[in-house]
Amino acid sequence: MSTLRPRLLIAVLAAATAFGVSGSAGAESAPPPSGDGPIRGVVLAVHGGAGSLPRGSITPERERAYRDGLEKALRTGYRLLADGRPSLDAVEAAVRVLEDDPLFNAGKGAVFNTDAEHELDASIMDGRDLRSGAVAGVHNTKNPISLARMVMERSPHVLMAGAGADTFALRNGVPYTTQDYYFTQRRWDSLMEAKQPDAEPKEGGGTVGAVAVDRSREVAAATSTGGLTNKLVGRVGDSPIIGAGTYANSRTVAVSCTGTGEVFIRGVAAYDISAIMEYTGAPVRRAASKVVNEKIPALGATGGVIALDPRGTLATPHSTPGLINGYITRDGRVVTRVYNDETPAG
Numbered sequence: 001m002s003t004l005r006p007r008l009l010i011a012v013l014a015a016a017t018a019f020g021v022s023g024s025a026g027a028e029s030a031p032p033p034s035g036d037g038p039i040r041g042v043v044l045a046v047h048g049g050a051g052s053l054p055r056g057s058i059t060p061e062r063e064r065a066y067r068d069g070l071e072k073a074l075r076t077g078y079r080l081l082a083d084g085r086p087s088l089d090a091v092e093a094a095v096r097v098l099e100d101d102p103l104f105n106a107g108k109g110a111v112f113n114t115d116a117e118h119e120l121d122a123s124i125m126d127g128r129d130l131r132s133g134a135v136a137g138v139h140n141t142k143n144p145i146s147l148a149r150m151v152m153e154r155s156p157h158v159l160m161a162g163a164g165a166d167t168f169a170l171r172n173g174v175p176y177t178t179q180d181y182y183f184t185q186r187r188w189d190s191l192m193e194a195k196q197p198d199a200e201p202k203e204g205g206g207t208v209g210a211v212a213v214d215r216s217r218e219v220a221a222a223t224s225t226g227g228l229t230n231k232l233v234g235r236v237g238d239s240p241i242i243g244a245g246t247y248a249n250s251r252t253v254a255v256s257c258t259g260t261g262e263v264f265i266r267g268v269a270a271y272d273i274s275a276i277m278e279y280t281g282a283p284v285r286r287a288a289s290k291v292v293n294e295k296i297p298a299l300g301a302t303g304g305v306i307a308l309d310p311r312g313t314l315a316t317p318h319s320t321p322g323l324i325n326g327y328i329t330r331d332g333r334v335v336t337r338v339y340n341d342e343t344p345a346g
């Protein structure tokens, strides 16, 4: 858990006022330590993919880099929320930070497909009115999440794919990039490993997402990924599929998923969490856990989600050993969770 540095206190207090928190922004509204029970008072959460990161499996430098990346994304989105901007702005901004961070499998640092190319998927959804935008298989867009938002706001469509989506980006001034921009040695090595004759099928990992709630209690969700290492050219996962990898409805919940995309599509995972809440009145934690720990495993896959309800209650269930994630509360406290033992599975 990141500690609250004294020099941040003034900013924290100012931000607490911006969110309408009365009285002192002190210990009473502190989040519970990661462990049992729902996490309350959250305004923005991000994830950096489901997978497994046992303590000791990475260097302290890499651990720091993960935590710094998550924290930067959280603080970037939080500033917007504290300024009174909508949750849609916060999730887009948070995901952009993670797309620009080479550690994560989205934007720079995305994995390679079978032909050693990068094909990127992203989607965004506004819980106010269920408007949404998504892109699949883009090759030359620096920040796919911003293109997804542009599809939502500047086209009559919801989902655009491939070359047409990249051209739409160019026409709308979304920064273009060549494929080598996305390159990282680590992802290249993973591709080479995956191509060994005796290689185990590669899991994903490193997909990013964000969920947020703003002052008006409107929620939004966003997800971005390079997909799975060594995926077939043209393969599209759940991340750009509204209802599968991303969903937001201000009457229920905002959800961003990570895991085996094919199964999250078949299970319509993100929407299912919202539907369970809408039709049964279940709280977010129970609904998210039912889908992630029962329904998706029953279809043969593992993964995780971040799910945030309009009251600021966060659930982060996962059936993988871990889920890289972090959240920031109304009063500006940041918690980052990198290792398996930091995030309860339920």
Ligand code: ASP
Pocket: 049, 050, 203, 204, 205, 206, 207, 225, 226, 227, 228, 236, 237, 238, 239, 257, 258, 259, 260, 261, 262
């Ligand atoms: N869900 C992503 C996909 O299938 C991968 C992941 O989350 O690891 O493309």
